Amino acid sequence: MEKIARQGLLYDFYGALLTEHQRHVYEDVVFYDLSLSEIAEEQGISRQGVHDLIKRCNKILESYEEKLHLVEKFEQTKKLAREIQSLTKAFSENRDMGLIHRIEEISGEIVELEAH
Amino acid sequence: MEKIARQGLLYDFYGALLTEHQRHVYEDVVFYDLSLSEIAEEQGISRQGVHDLIKRCNKILESYEEKLHLVEKFEQTKKLAREIQSLTKAFSENRDMGLIHRIEEISGEIVELEAH
Incomplete structure (x- = not known):
């Protein structure tokens, strides 16, 4: 499965378990395809901060799937x-x-x- | 749905998100139908402790279902x-x-x- 499709699917299942802030940034990247710079500016955090947040969300979502296998x-x-x-x-x-x-x-x- | 059946179903879906200790005690009560006293003795905790643990597990499992609606x-x-x-x-x-x-x-x- 394409990476972005898998991210979307994992998010559909387990996204409700992220914080509101994580969800907001994650959706901007994965669903609305905004650039890291755009989101960094909007959220008042660094580009690196956005990058780390996405990486962390992916890890959280994958770890739920590893445990539950619902996707x-x-x-x-x-x-x-x-x-x-x-x-x-x-x-x-x-x-x-x-x-x-x-x-x-x-x-x-x-x-x-x-x-x- | 009967309470014990619902507990079992929620556990089937989200049990992997509990700690090993919680799972152990929860299974003893919900699946093996052991008494609180038996489990308290086996685990070296009070009857009240077992009771609280089960209540807390039910709350955790229900809160996952509230967010994810997968059951x-x-x-x-x-x-x-x-x-x-x-x-x-x-x-x-x-x-x-x-x-x-x-x-x-x-x-x-x-x-x-x-x-x-």
């Missing part, structure tokens, strides 16, 4: 749900009942994943 | 996946193509949920 799990679930979508489309074309059986299996896998 | 989201996903399972069974009986359309919709809902 990983959600990605798996999403992949399975997309598979079901494809299978329903394929079924509409070829009416192969084996596909329905496979959809049933995959939905069972999702339930299992979500149940731990 | 809530996983429950929704699980419910949708169960719905797909039922629909595949119903389809095997009545071959109503409307059910396939509904399965496609629901799998799309899961993808959306997981994508934020």
Whole structure:
């Protein structure tokens, strides 16, 4: 996964655990793509300070994922749900009942994943 | 949801964020159903100490859920996946193509949920 996409995903899951200040600066960099200089000026801190804050936030977010693995799990679930979508489309074309059986299996896998 | 079931679910999601000591005592109470006295003796702390620790753990776990809502989201996903399972069974009986359309919709809902 591209680094910026992963940062965004980790932030989506665990961003609420950062401080408001961290979130503000993190969003400016990761989502609004502002330059370190712009943010430094806006926040009244040094460029290095912004750089360190982002690095620290990434570390915090990665450490939550290391412990909880929720991004990983959600990605798996999403992949399975997309598979079901494809299978329903394929079924509409070829009416192969084996596909329905496979959809049933995959939905069972999702339930299992979500149940731990 | 029954209190003990909710405690277990919150622990499944966020337990890794507690300290090892907290996890140990929490599991003894919530999963192994040991009495406060038994745990107090085993841990060399007072009954009140065990009681306070559990209360504090519940508060920590609930505060993660309040911020992240991941248990809530996983429950929704699980419910949708169960719905797909039922629909595949119903389809095997009545071959109503409307059910396939509904399965496609629901799998799309899961993808959306997981994508934020």
